[in-house]
Amino acid sequence: MAKITFRKQTAEVKITYVVFLIFYIVMAFLHIMPLGWSLMSSVKTGEEFFANSFGLPTAIHLDNYIRVFKEFTYRQYNYLDMLWNSLWMLVVGVVVEVLASALLAYPLARFRFPGRSFIYTVVIFANTIPIIGAGPAKFKLMSALGFVNNPWLIWISWANAFDFAFIVFYGNFKGISMTYSEAAKMDGAGNLRVLFQIIFPQAFPCIAAISITSAINVWNNYSTVMIYMREYPNLAYGLYLFNTAANYVADSKPIYFAATIISCIPVIVLYACNQKLILTNVTAGGLKG
């Protein structure tokens, strides 16, 4: 999109520019202030934090970060256990969600077959018609199937293809030129080869963008872990549990803040490095004209 510049503009545009720039700076401060405060609190002692939670630390206690790995515990789980749970949930969660959506979107976007229109209509219906309050019924089913607190089976419930990722993939796959896949098929390539060697590489930016967005959501997900995987607490759920307990233990608060910093660094780095990829590839809905 065309860049807005300050120079050679009318007074009206210059005023708008300055007003919005000030607004963006203030909002940026409000958005990063809690992170800065968390960082500051993570290097205090417990006594310092409780004496003045917004005061500057008298000394930098980096040892709080080491203490996280020893003292950040919930029942038999320590920080590394929770980190491990977060990691496997992230990998499995992202792979199954992205793969399921992509596998459904590919044939629907590029082949004609009986039932195609019906399935597409159902996906749109499922995404735009709200059916609320099925949580208890889902828990009943998950319990009956033995999925609750079962890391070997829980992934099946995560493999939801009828979601927003489908809509993004569908649009992306439909937009990929037929030329390459037609040429590959003429050279004798099978459908799987076309999918993995022609389509997926061309759709890589879109797949990567959806994967990163999904990864951030999975990493920070506490609500479903709290219900379905309580025996396998991830970092997000672990932070909730530890904070609840730390409210009563003065010395634990800086450890809590150190743990929050360690746990949010990977996602901040992941996003910062891929911002452009995400913002230009997660698109849905057409462009007029």
Add this chain to the structure above:
Amino acid sequence: MSSEIKKKKFGYSKFEKMNFPFIYLMIAFPIIQFLVFWVYVNASSIALSFQTAQGEFTFRNISAVFKAFNTVDSYGLNFGESLKHSLIIWGISHLIVFPISIITTYILQRQIFGHYVWRVCYIIPSLMGSIIWTTLIKYIVAYDGPVVTLLLQAGADLPEMVRHSGLLASEKTALPTVIAVSTIMGLVGNSAVLTGAFSRVPDEIFESAKLDGAGFWRECFQIAIPCVWSTLVMMMTFSLCSIFTSDVNVFLYSNGTGEPGMTTVGFHLYIITYRISMSGGARTSYGYPAALGLVLTCMTLPVVLIGRWLLDKLQDAVEL
């Protein structure tokens, strides 16, 4: 030749038919998963609405939901109050915050000075996750935090409870505080979908508009926004669906209690599922929560359908 190359208007060609096994094999798992975890779950939820704990047919669950509009239900929550709060939150976030965020996204996309840095700053709360974010906000609005201190210095007449325990401790200030936080954070549009849509508007359109003498706001309202209108319609349709499910992290702000006076429908539904899960699901009647979901779906459906109809009409008007 494949179905991608040779297409017949009616029926299917031999080459298309050859692909059917591959296609059905690919879509088999996603469809089975959907049938089990969406179709069966929702059908089961509807059936549970009309069942007693012993599995007998009853309307008692539905009537219990209507009673809960005015009184506290069996889970100790006031459904009518939750409904009112959800509508207020939805109204503010979608009728006030969303239109402003479209403008702020547009200006960010026009690469205002420092746009890359601002974007990273604005996404930080989402990256940190709601657990960390709500904990930090709780300290900021605590009785000794900067917000209460500033309000007191400004001479604000704060309730006694706020002076001793912070803004989230009083019924008068808790929900407004939560809404204010989500409103402030939502003002800076950083939606990946909307940013992606704006980024696809060709520069040439703006250049020719500029040559025709279009000003900054005219470019925004008469070029950029109409160009991404279909994306906006899609986002608004999704937002209509979330009318009763978004809960602005009430569970975390209230430590799972919804007190004081912060309950929303999203929280209401989540806490019931959570309590059922905590009890292991055994000896629990699923009837009332299922009936609650059914009543909410029946309430939301006409809103969504009318909303979509209106949005379609608006889209037609934009395209004319």
